[in-house]
Amino acid sequence: MPHAGYPYSGPTAAIAYKTLAGREIHTVIVLGPSHYAAFAGASVPDVDAYQTPLGTVPISDKAQQLVKTSPFVLEPKCLVQRPPWLRQSSKPAPAAGEDTPDTWEHSVEVQVPFLQKVLKNFDLLPVVFGDVDPEQAARVLAGMIDDKTIIVASSDLSHYHPYDEAKGLDTRCVKAVCSLDIDGMKTQEACGKLPILTLMYLAREKGWKAQLLDYRNSGDTAGDKSGVVGYAAIAFYEPAPKNYAAPERKFLLDLARRTLTCVATNPDLSGFEVNARGVPPKLSETRACFVTLTENGELRGCIGHILPQESLYQAVEDNARNAATRDPRFPPVQPGEAGKIKIEISVLTEPQPLRFSSPEDLLNKLKPDEDGVVLQIGSRGATFLPQVWEQIPDKVEFLNHLSEKAGCAPNDWRGGMSTFPSTTSKRLRSRSDASCPTPNRPSRPLQRGNS
Numbered sequence: 001m002p003h004a005g006y007p008y009s010g011p012t013a014a015i016a017y018k019t020l021a022g023r024e025i026h027t028v029i030v031l032g033p034s035h036y037a038a039f040a041g042a043s044v045p046d047v048d049a050y051q052t053p054l055g056t057v058p059i060s061d062k063a064q065q066l067v068k069t070s071p072f073v074l075e076p077k078c079l080v081q082r083p084p085w086l087r088q089s090s091k092p093a094p095a096a097g098e099d100t101p102d103t104w105e106h107s108v109e110v111q112v113p114f115l116q117k118v119l120k121n122f123d124l125l126p127v128v129f130g131d132v133d134p135e136q137a138a139r140v141l142a143g144m145i146d147d148k149t150i151i152v153a154s155s156d157l158s159h160y161h162p163y164d165e166a167k168g169l170d171t172r173c174v175k176a177v178c179s180l181d182i183d184g185m186k187t188q189e190a191c192g193k194l195p196i197l198t199l200m201y202l203a204r205e206k207g208w209k210a211q212l213l214d215y216r217n218s219g220d221t222a223g224d225k226s227g228v229v230g231y232a233a234i235a236f237y238e239p240a241p242k243n244y245a246a247p248e249r250k251f252l253l254d255l256a257r258r259t260l261t262c263v264a265t266n267p268d269l270s271g272f273e274v275n276a277r278g279v280p281p282k283l284s285e286t287r288a289c290f291v292t293l294t295e296n297g298e299l300r301g302c303i304g305h306i307l308p309q310e311s312l313y314q315a316v317e318d319n320a321r322n323a324a325t326r327d328p329r330f331p332p333v334q335p336g337e338a339g340k341i342k343i344e345i346s347v348l349t350e351p352q353p354l355r356f357s358s359p360e361d362l363l364n365k366l367k368p369d370e371d372g373v374v375l376q377i378g379s380r381g382a383t384f385l386p387q388v389w390e391q392i393p394d395k396v397e398f399l400n401h402l403s404e405k406a407g408c409a410p411n412d413w414r415g416g417m418s419t420f421p422s423t424t425s426k427r428l429r430s431r432s433d434a435s436c437p438t439p440n441r442p443s444r445p446l447q448r449g450n451s
Contacts, residue, residue, distance in 0.1 A: 001013055001016055001017075001111060001152050001153065001154055001155070001233060002154075002155070002156050002157075002231035002232070002233070003032065003106060003107040003108075003110045003111065003154045003155070003156060003192070004110075004156055004218070004229055004231065005222075006110070007221065007222040008218045008221050008222050008223060008229065008231070009156065009218075009221070009229075009231040010221075011214075011216070011221060012214045012215070012216055012231040012232065012233045013111075013114055013231075013233060014114065015213050015214040015233050016213050016214065016233035016234075016235065017114040017115070017117070017118050018118065018364075019213070019235060020115075020118045020119060020150065021118045022118075023119070024120075024148060025119050025122050025148055025149070025150050026121075026122060026123065026148040026149065027060050027062060027122065027123050027124075027125060027144075027148065027149045027150070028115055028119070028122050028123070028124055028125065028149075028150050028151075028152060029060075029125040029127065029141065029144070029149065029150070029151045029152070030108045030111050030112075030124065030125070030126050030127065030151075030152045030154060031108075031127050031129060031137075031151065031152065031153050031154060031192075031195035031198060031199070032105060032107030032108035032111075032126070032127070032128055032129065032154040032192065032195060033107055033128070033129050033154070033155065033191050033192040033193075033194060033195060034101050034105060034107075034128050034129060034130050035083075035104075035105060035106070035107065035191070036080055036081050036082070036083060036103075036104045036105065037078050037079065037080045037081075037099070037100070037101040037103075037104075037105070037128070037130065038078060038079045038080075038130065039076050039078035039079070039101055039130035039131070040071075040130055040131045040132075041070070041071045041072065041073040041076065041130055041131070041132060042071050042072045042073065042127050042128070042129050042130065042132050042137055043073055043074075043075055043076055043100065043101040043102060043127065043128045043129075043130065044063050044066055044067050044072055044073070044074055044075065044125070044126070044127055045059070045075050045100065045101075045102040045126055045128075046074050046075040046100075047059060047102075050109065050112050050124055050126065052109075052112050052113050052116065053113070054113050054116040054117070055116060057112060057115070057116065057122070057123070057124045058123050058124070059123065059124055059125065059126070060123035060124060060125040061123070062123075062125055062144055063125050065144075066125065066127075066140070066144065069140050070136070070140075071132045071133060071136055071137055071140075072127065072137070072140060075100045075101070075102065076100070076101070077097075077098075077100065078100070078101060078130070080099035080100070080101070080103065080104070082099065082104060083104050086104065089104075101128040101130065102126065102128055105128050107128070107154040107155075107191075107192065108126040108127070108128060108154060109126075110154075111152055111154060112124065129192075129194045129195055129198075132194050132198075134194050134195075134197035134198040134200075134201055135197075135198075135201050137194075137198045137201075138198045138199075138201035138202045138205065139201075139205075141198065141202060142202060142205055142206070145202070145206070151199060151202065153192060153195035153196045153198065153199040154192050154195060155190045155191055155192020155193065155195055155196050156190065156191055156192070156229050156230060156231055157169070157170045157173050157174075157188075157189065157190050157217075157229070157230030157231060157232055158170050158173070158189045158190075158217075158228075158229070158230045159189065159191070159229050159230075160227040160228070160229065161227065161228065162225065162226060162227065162228070163217065163219045163225035163226075163228050166217055166219075166228045166229075166230050167217070167230075169188075169189055169230070170215065170217065170230035170232065172184075172188065173185070173188040173189065173190055173230075173232075174212055174215060174232050174234065176188055177196060177200065177210055177232075177234055178210040178211065178212055178234060178393060179210075180200055180203055180204055180210065182197060182200055182201065182204075185197055185200060199236060202236075203236050206238065207238065207239070208236040208237060208238055208239075209236070209237060209238075209239050209369070210234050210235070210236050210237075211234065211235050211236075211237065211368050211369055211389075211393060212232065212233075212234050212368075212393040212394060213233040213234060213235055214231075214232065214233045215230070215231070215232045215233075215394070216230075216231055217229060217230045217231060218231075240370075243347070244282065244347070247280065248280050248282060248283055249345075251279070251280060251283060251313070252283065252312070252313065252316050252345050253343060253345065255274065255313060255316055255317055255320070256291055256316050256317075256320040256343045256345060257343060259316075259317050259320040259321055259324075260293070260320050260321075260324050260333065260338055260341060260343065261338050261339075263320075263321045263324050263325055263333070264324065264332075264333045264334060264335045264337075264338040265335050267325050267332065274313065274314075274317065279311075279313050282312075283311070283312045283313045284311045284312070284313065285311065285312055286308045286309070286310060286311055286312070287308050287311075287312040287315065287347055287348070288304070288305040288306055288307055288308045288309065288315065288347070288348045288350070289304055289305065289312060289315045289316060289319060289345060289346060289347045289348060290302060290303070290304025290305075290319060290345070290346040290348070290385060291303060291304060291316060291319035291320045291322075291323045291343065291344070291345055291346075292323070292343070292344040292345075292346065292385075292387075293323050293324065293333070293341050293342070293343060294341065294342045294344075295337060295340055295341050295342070296340070299330075300323075300330060300333065300341055301323035301324055301327040301329075301330050301333070302323055302327065303319050303322040303323040303326065303327055304319050304346070304348075305319070305348075306348070306351060306374060306383060307350065307351070308350060312347065316345055320343070324338075344387075346372075346385050346386075346387070348372065348385075351374055354366075354371075359413075359414040359415075362399075362413075363395045363396065366395055366398075366399075368389045368393060368395065368398075369386060369389045369390075370386060371386060372384060372385045372386045372388075373398075373399075373402060375399070375402045375403065375406055375413060377403065377406055377408050377412050377413065380406040380407050380408055381406055382402050382403075382405040382406035382407075383402075384398065384401075384402050384405075399413045400413070
């Protein structure tokens with residue numbers, strides 16, 4: 001979450017905080033960097049509440065528990081450089097030498113009014129980071145996380161570079177965060193790097209994934225483009241559990257592997273049979289699916305059904321054969337390459353229309369990493385599976401590319417439609433044996449789906 005002045009970073013922060021609206025959250029831990037104080041550790045203020053024009057927020061009782069374990073400390077006295085705007089502050093300055101890390105720090109307090117708008121009742125646990133080992137901080141915080149607790153890492157991105165240069169720097173930073181690349185993040189430019197790294201260590205331990213919600217910089221909002229500050233909102237979340245047990249996933253991947261191997265030498269699959277008695281009951285249900293083939297990280301074939309047509313195991317067999325021999329973009333798979341090909345099976349729910357009143361409403365309703373999209377513009381259409389979000393996490397870019405895939409201009413999705421069909425996919429991504437692991441992401445995302 002960014003922490004600049006509201007005219008600059010407020011739109012990005014608002015997009016992220018909207019995801020918390022209506023949720024029952026009891027505790028919000030806000031980790032902010034120190035801009036004015038030099039000290040060791042992570043400072044928890046020795047106060048009872050934070051007060052804003054929207055009301056008072058009590059400090060969580062967990063604060064007293066937190067400061068018992070290093071690197072967290074209770075409001076240490078330290079060297080503080082008072083900001084030039086202190087005379088504009090409504091809070092009187094303390095006596096000389098009595099400043100604490102929290103006295104003038106804005107990185108935490110600017111988050112509080114957003115929280116007050118989207119949450120009903122919550123306690124705040126504010127923390128200002130000095131010199132901290134983020135991995136150590138994450139280990140301590142891990143024991144305080146539950147379903148009613150949210151952690152906010154407060155940080156802006158690059159500072160005061162020209163617009164295009166800043167976008168390049170920030171793109172690399174966002175990529176490092178979203179891929180949980182801790183070593184890569186350590187080299188990035190962000191004033192709240194330590195809070196971000198703490199959250200990334202937590203994500204690794206908890207098995208969370210990251211999703212970019214919004215990126216822009218001050219040149220996009222309220223400043224000129226000669227020297228900008230970057231802002232990103234990134235959500236960390238726990239992935240939904242798999243809908244198929246490991247033996248069921250292995251059965252389907254083994255079936256796709258045997259089909260691929262057979263069809264490479266015998267395209268009509270004569271003599272290839274599946275004993276229906278040995279099929280797990282759940283795999284006999286009528287479901288839609290896609291089978292994606294990759295070789296050396298490059299797409300090698302992708303064919304599937306958007307709507308359920310046959311039992312799942314039969315759909316996997318058919319689509320594995322078609323992806324290997326009938327994808328018009330590629331020549332048929334040859335016997336010598338069959339063993340090098342990686343297979344991914346995507347099982348889809350039935351598409352549902354997604355109605356919206358404007359392009360902005362559509363963007364708000366679209367769920368990255370969860371929604372696959374079937375786009376229809378006039379007589380033209382195209383499909384992206386949910387996996388494509390991993391390569392195109394930005395919603396606008398996602399729809400722009402999908403519109404181009406349909407043979408239209410990038411922005412054509414913005415107009416002329418009253419409904420927008422969408423499908424939510426439940427994916428099978430399991431390693432069944434050494435020759436059939438979950439594939440790496442292809443480098444050509446526009447070819448991931450096939451409609």
